[in-house]
Amino acid sequence: MGSYKKNILQTFIIDSNEALDLKLVREPSDVENDESTFKPEMSHQIFGENESIFGYQNLKISLYYTAGKLNTYLGMKYKSEVDPKQFEGAIADDVMGPISAKLPPGYTNNLDNFVATLSKEKSFKPFGELLSTYSTNKGSAAERHFELYSCTIEEKGFRSYHERLQSFLLWYVDAASFIDVDDDRWRFYLIFEKYPCDGGHRYAICGYATVYLYFAYPNKTRPRISQFLVLPPFQRMGLGAALLNVIYRAFLKDSNILDITVEDPSEEFTRLRDFVDAQNCKKLPAFSKEKLLQGFNAEMAEEAQRDLKINKKQARRVYEILRFQATNLADLEEYRAYRLDVKRRLNIPYQKEASDYKKLQKALNPEELRSTLSTSTKEQRIENLDKQYQTLENEYRHTLERLAATQ
Numbered sequence: 001m002g003s004y005k006k007n008i009l010q011t012f013i014i015d016s017n018e019a020l021d022l023k024l025v026r027e028p029s030d031v032e033n034d035e036s037t038f039k040p041e042m043s044h045q046i047f048g049e050n051e052s053i054f055g056y057q058n059l060k061i062s063l064y065y066t067a068g069k070l071n072t073y074l075g076m077k078y079k080s081e082v083d084p085k086q087f088e089g090a091i092a093d094d095v096m097g098p099i100s101a102k103l104p105p106g107y108t109n110n111l112d113n114f115v116a117t118l119s120k121e122k123s124f125k126p127f128g129e130l131l132s133t134y135s136t137n138k139g140s141a142a143e144r145h146f147e148l149y150s151c152t153i154e155e156k157g158f159r160s161y162h163e164r165l166q167s168f169l170l171w172y173v174d175a176a177s178f179i180d181v182d183d184d185r186w187r188f189y190l191i192f193e194k195y196p197c198d199g200g201h202r203y204a205i206c207g208y209a210t211v212y213l214y215f216a217y218p219n220k221t222r223p224r225i226s227q228f229l230v231l232p233p234f235q236r237m238g239l240g241a242a243l244l245n246v247i248y249r250a251f252l253k254d255s256n257i258l259d260i261t262v263e264d265p266s267e268e269f270t271r272l273r274d275f276v277d278a279q280n281c282k283k284l285p286a287f288s289k290e291k292l293l294q295g296f297n298a299e300m301a302e303e304a305q306r307d308l309k310i311n312k313k314q315a316r317r318v319y320e321i322l323r324f325q326a327t328n329l330a331d332l333e334e335y336r337a338y339r340l341d342v343k344r345r346l347n348i349p350y351q352k353e354a355s356d357y358k359k360l361q362k363a364l365n366p367e368e369l370r371s372t373l374s375t376s377t378k379e380q381r382i383e384n385l386d387k388q389y390q391t392l393e394n395e396y397r398h399t400l401e402r403l404a405a406t407q
Contacts, residue, residue, distance in 0.1 A: 005087060012082045012092075014059045016047040022171070023064040024233060026197070026204060028115050031064065038232040040171030046098045055082040055092020063099065066117055067204035068124035068192075070164040072107035073114035074099060102170055104163035126192045126203050127151045127158045131250065134191075134242045145194045146206065146239065148246045152188065153181045162188065165208060172229055174266070179226065185213040187223070189247055191230070191239055206234040209243055212263075220258040223251055228269055238406075244276045251309055259311040273314070274321060274399045279406070280308050281318045292323040293334075295341060316345070321396045325403070339389060346388050350381050 021037045023030060030036040043051050053059060058079035065072050074096065081092050100107070108114050128151025137143045153159055159181060169176035179186060191206040207230035216222040225247065230240045251257045262273065281287045286303040296319045304315035320342055327338045 016043040019059045020061045024067040026067045071117040127155045187211045216258045224261045260309045277318045289326040292326045
């Protein structure tokens, strides 16, 4: 194929993240309003690692949901499609197939039919038990109200609702997998906005989380947060922190709960968890400024676990965040003591490596030893520790900035 034709073919390759428009539709005018559109963060789970679609020019894929019931519309339009006769049999990718395979039955490809379902939105009510309410911009014209619920899969109508809701994970959670809802140890937590409409109010989904109740030997339960998503139109409003706190509070008074863990947390979730846990631990006596400056101790771990169901590893991380806040960085000695304290923890794997090396030295000849271990030099170790420490300090600064902004 000549370079001219190759250049033309390039114009038929489209970024799948750019091509997809998502909407949560509250009223018919939202369909044509670009301001109500939001984009996926990723699309490789549908369109492959390159996140590209071949065979169309000016492709637009529309995946719209009604804001409450999540009735779904899937459509696509484009200016032109590649002609296999002109380009040696080059065929356009299937766009609708990979998306529709992930959507539960009942979605429509007819936009008019989708808009007609909006009339059913006024009858929609959230599922489960109301646990908490949350407001933003209190007292102003921009005030908004949110409600947080918990439910199980047994809730009438929730099974099919959850099937529609979990389809959002594909665009926002890496390595997303749909859960086995028939396992009765799953718990679901949902955020809805309660917004005024036609003299009354309606509900719109904002985000949700799933929690699995693991068994902890000998007779305890260890809830693990599995999926956690606040949808893009509702991010940066404090809803993630509100949702995480609601999950915590649901388990705090249960003496059967050992602690709460998280499955493969993303960087964003780690930051959120650090913020919420630091905010909550600040109120505990064991995390007073005087005690923080004396170092991490068993009392901190016990209090965090007893009062907040925070495990020891996370309690240590929160201690480092709050001690950094309590440290006078202008006092060189105090700042140095803090850095050494964190680096001592970071150095533990290297100490284990050195201990393993000594054991192997006794059992292996030098040649075997070289091929078994890639031991780092002291200089490399110090350099790695410095890098690790700097990364952590930057993360902790980020958390403390957010803490300061909410005080």
